[in-house]
Amino acid sequence: MDFAFDARTEELRERLLAFMEECVYPAEATAAAQRAALASPWDVPPVVEELKAEARRRGLWNLFLPDEKYGAGLTNLQYAPLAEITGRSPQLAPTAVNCAAPDTGNMELLAQFGTPEQRERWLAPLLAGEMRSAFAMTEPDVASSDATNIATRIERDGDAYVITGRKWYISGALHPECRILIVMGVTDPGAPDVRRRQSMVLVPRDTPGVEVRRAMRVYGYEDHYHGGHAEVVLDRVRVPVTNLVGEEGGGFAIAQARLGPGRIHHCMRLIGMAERAVELMCRRAVERTAFGGPLADQGVVQQWIADSRVAIEQLRLLVLKTAWLMDTVGNRGAHTEIQAIKIATPRTVADIVDRAVQLHGAGGVGQDFPLAELWAAARTLRLADGPDEVHQRSLARRELARYRRAP
Known part of the structure; x- marks a missing residue:
């Protein structure tokens, strides 16, 4: 397994990182201000459409689709570091590059199972970001x-x-x-x-x-x-x-085909959310003083930061391995690993964000920092696309099957 970025991935990473710094992060405050002035809370802040137009101009669009007929033609391994970057601003970045759930899974479903007429009527405008x-x-x-x-x-x-x-x-x-x-x-x-x-x-x-x-x-x-x-x-x-x-009676199988990529995409973005939380935690630690010195000098804070870094690196390697297996042996061959990342990633990222919340004190639970929303999103993903316990049950049964003897 070689997880080094190839030339295309590196080039897209550089473009996406620049887009985040130049456009997405500054738009977070703009979007919040615009939303407060909208007639309906469900209306879209104008800056979102501006971000989408700029992303298309920069060639950062439909990165998640492996079929070049519909998307960027990237493998799961190539897409993983890009999805991670968008996870750093989960409210804006995935939408800006047309890689937001649930549209991603629905586009994959239509591309794989839809008729030509269904793809023309529904997939085409989804790919264009028009609906x-x-x-x-x-x-x-x-x-x-x-x-x-x-x-x-x-x-x-x-x-x-x-x-x-x-x-x-x-x-x-x-x-x-x-x-x-x-x-x-x-x-x-x-x-x-x-x-x-x-x-x-x-x-x-x-x-x-x-x-x-x-x-x-x-x-x-x-x-x-x-x-x-x-x-x-x-x-x-x-x-x-x-x-x-598809066909009558095929709904369960289609759902499973849709949920596999969706689960790893969530985990990719979650790692980006964890990185954002650690960045905020470190900035807060060096800027804030308590008991005669910066918070960064407190042993418990150093432990939080160290443990968070170790956990992120572990999760990233497991997600990259899963992506590599999906590319090489298919989703079915990567079933165990998909379940493993779905169990481990939301749980661990919620813990990391919780440490960042604790370090920010009252600010961590309020609207001036993104941490409360990041925690809510990570915690919710312990339920979405199958709760932890379902994946644990299935994974354990697969492990035990190797040791059970036939009657």
């Missing part, structure tokens, strides 16, 4: 950590599907430019294989019967920049059968 999208899987009335529990019904009625159900924490659905929901539901409740009962359909957000009911908060935040996390009710929503993604 946003949402992925509607999680439900409030069932344990959605087990996707076979999904209860939303998708019933065939002639040349249409009729969809009835209730979803929540549907990221992006409140964004004013969200035009399409990818909805997972049950098409064949009696199928012998519980993993062949679900399907996915494309539901335009303005379809009659679609009600975006409310914004769900995440530790008090509504996440306006990414279009929030909505409760969505589907009341006998009708869409043509041509809106089926």
Whole structure:
């Protein structure tokens, strides 16, 4: 395994780092000020569109897509250090370069499973950054950590599907430019294989019967920049059968194919969030004085910083190994490592950010520093794309299988 940056990755890193310093970091305060003056909290600050235009001008666009037909054509290993950089400003940078969830996963899904007509109608404007999208899987009335529990019904009625159900924490659905929901539901409740009962359909957000009911908060935040996390009710929503993604009964497999890259992308960005937290921690430590000297001279502070650096380096190596395996043996061959990074990265990064919060005192929990939002995002990712316990269960069963004897 060779994790040295190749020439193309290094060149893109330099361009992206310059974009962050010259455009993104200065725009953080601008975006906050503009948002306060908007008519609706879901409207997009004008500076966001300015950042997107500048990113395209600099050739920093759709970096996450490995297929050159749709994106930059980078491998997972090449994309990892770039995603890490965008993670340093998670509210603005991923959107600025059109690499923000849930659109990334939805674009990958459409590129892999969509029909030519679906790709033309929905994928093309997503690739151009002209619209946003949402992925509607999680439900409030069932344990959605087990996707076979999904209860939303998708019933065939002639040349249409009729969809009835209730979803929540549907990221992006409140964004004013969200035009399409990818909805997972049950098409064949009696199928012998519980993993062949679900399907996915494309539901335009303005379809009659679609009600975006409310914004769900995440530790008090509504996440306006990414279009929030909505409760969505589907009341006998009708869409043509041509809106089926893939095949009937293929929804579970499509979801797994979508979530693999999504999990590693989250972990890549989380490392950038941890780096931002350590940078803020170090700056605070050398600038603030307490008990007759700078905080940087306190042994506990030095321990926090040292432990954080060690943890980041460990996580980065594990994420890079996972990216390399996904490139060389495929997502299935990297299953154990994908689960390992999904368990380790959010948990560890939340701990690192928590140390930075502690060092900042009252400022750490307020709006003058990004730490509280960074912590909320990291902690939430212990649930998103499968909670820790599901990944631990699966990983442990795979480990134990090597030692169990057949009866």
